[in-house]
Amino acid sequence: MKISNTYLQLGTAFSESINPLPVADPHLLLWNQSLADKLALSQGLPDNENALAQLFSGNDLLPEASPIACVYAGHQFGQFNPQLGDGRAHLLCEFVDDHQQRWDLQLKGSGPTRYSRRGDGRCALGPAIREYLMSEALHALGVPTTRCLAVVTTGETVYRDLPKPGAVVTRIASSHIRVGSFQYFAAKGDVVSLKTLTDYTIDRHFPTLKAAANPVLELLGAVMDKQITLIVEWMRIGFIHGVMNTDNTAISGETIDFGPCAMLGIYHPGTVYSSIDSGGRYAFGAQPSICRWNMARLAEALLPLIDEDPDKALAQAEALIADFSPRFEQAYQTMLGAKLGLDEIQQTDVALITELLEQMQEQQLDYTQTFHQLTRSLTEQQIATKLQDTLGDWYGQWRQHIGNDSKQQQAAQALMQQSNPVVIPRNHHVEAVLQTCELTNCSAPADALLKVLRSPYQMLAETADYQDLPTDNDRHYQTFCGT
Numbered sequence: 001m002k003i004s005n006t007y008l009q010l011g012t013a014f015s016e017s018i019n020p021l022p023v024a025d026p027h028l029l030l031w032n033q034s035l036a037d038k039l040a041l042s043q044g045l046p047d048n049e050n051a052l053a054q055l056f057s058g059n060d061l062l063p064e065a066s067p068i069a070c071v072y073a074g075h076q077f078g079q080f081n082p083q084l085g086d087g088r089a090h091l092l093c094e095f096v097d098d099h100q101q102r103w104d105l106q107l108k109g110s111g112p113t114r115y116s117r118r119g120d121g122r123c124a125l126g127p128a129i130r131e132y133l134m135s136e137a138l139h140a141l142g143v144p145t146t147r148c149l150a151v152v153t154t155g156e157t158v159y160r161d162l163p164k165p166g167a168v169v170t171r172i173a174s175s176h177i178r179v180g181s182f183q184y185f186a187a188k189g190d191v192v193s194l195k196t197l198t199d200y201t202i203d204r205h206f207p208t209l210k211a212a213a214n215p216v217l218e219l220l221g222a223v224m225d226k227q228i229t230l231i232v233e234w235m236r237i238g239f240i241h242g243v244m245n246t247d248n249t250a251i252s253g254e255t256i257d258f259g260p261c262a263m264l265g266i267y268h269p270g271t272v273y274s275s276i277d278s279g280g281r282y283a284f285g286a287q288p289s290i291c292r293w294n295m296a297r298l299a300e301a302l303l304p305l306i307d308e309d310p311d312k313a314l315a316q317a318e319a320l321i322a323d324f325s326p327r328f329e330q331a332y333q334t335m336l337g338a339k340l341g342l343d344e345i346q347q348t349d350v351a352l353i354t355e356l357l358e359q360m361q362e363q364q365l366d367y368t369q370t371f372h373q374l375t376r377s378l379t380e381q382q383i384a385t386k387l388q389d390t391l392g393d394w395y396g397q398w399r400q401h402i403g404n405d406s407k408q409q410q411a412a413q414a415l416m417q418q419s420n421p422v423v424i425p426r427n428h429h430v431e432a433v434l435q436t437c438e439l440t441n442c443s444a445p446a447d448a449l450l451k452v453l454r455s456p457y458q459m460l461a462e463t464a465d466y467q468d469l470p471t472d473n474d475r476h477y478q479t480f481c482g483t
């Protein structure tokens, strides 16, 4: 394992050097062996659970690690906070895998830092397991995401609304650079550090842009494209992030922060589960426009580097941001087309897609189930008949679009099978698993759910146990940022 600390080397304006605060009694609850194998991490790590627990609680450090807490700012629910940062996280080090890809190895819940404000620097076990489960689910679904290597219980109690068992979660990310990282330096008027961060980001994530005529403008466009891909993928599987603040928007285009996230059941664009999002700012269907808003905040932060002439910089940034909606719409319609087995989208297809979504909303149909049933209906007459009853004329029109030829139908079904999961991490199953794991301090329920979530496009023997809809259709379901 080749370890380095390149973010630390950017200088003291970017982070605080600080070690994790040791915990009383660390035990390894979840360990992601397949991720460790994929990143060739195991060679550099101990092979016994106790030593891993010491390492991934922060009690022990890898010899070459120089832990830091990174500073950033961010718009939280639209309000700018100029001073945020890793208040309970330590970036232990970076490592480079066998494909020369650089990764961050970060602990979360590992103790207070300069950026903790009134927080205790700790994480409760439930949210740590949620982050592990949801990020693994997203990864298996094909959605760009940060991932978890381990969850270690600490043997300590953290005090939230009630006393909770504590945990440290280890996160692997292609970096932890956020829109808020740029906003921090822009708000301070520290253009030198802003330039350092921008050069570092281009070098680390988008090295081909170095040769561009205007690398900073190109960076903005590249980040925007990655965010569009990300949000389209969230919408494909029905993911509601719940807290799309600019400090939770990673430049890499990976999903980060699973605090109040949830999955869409019944299709409704206004669906919100987060208890603190009473205005629906981060509702399922609001995610594209919020993403655009976040990209506009990144553009603002980068203005001094786009052009020396402020008017020219603004004009160029505005032109790029104006392109967000058409670029998004194209990617979004293509994705929905694929969910319906259509590999090229015409104007009539857009009308067909829109009508289906309207029907799903009116009839309160489950998002995942509906697309899964449509997929099956191409080869299962009973399901086709049932859907015809539910969707009326729309169903016949859709079948016409697919065509009668068996080759066309096979190709459509293959496309749909890749686009429509048979199972998602349904909110009631995730909650049940978190509760049982918390109560028993045992990973078995999480392991069982993970087995199914790791094959979301396949019916395993156990898949049916996790496909059911919640009895109340999640009408009373709420998620909490409470950590």
Ligand SMILES: Nc1ncnc2c1ncn2[C@@H]1O[C@H](COP(=O)(O)OP(=O)(O)OP(=O)(O)O)[C@@H](O)[C@H]1O
Residues within 6 Å of the ligand: 084, 085, 086, 087, 088, 089, 115, 116, 117, 118, 119, 120, 121, 122, 123, 247, 248, 256, 257, 258, 259, 481, 483
């Ligand atoms: N218990 C805590 N102690 C100290 N700081 C905290 C705590 N919980 C959250 N924070 C800080 O509050 C801010 C917002 O928290 P948020 O829940 O969005 O992030 P997080 O889950 O801690 O981290 P990340 O965004 O890296 O996943 C962050 O700067 C975070 O470090």
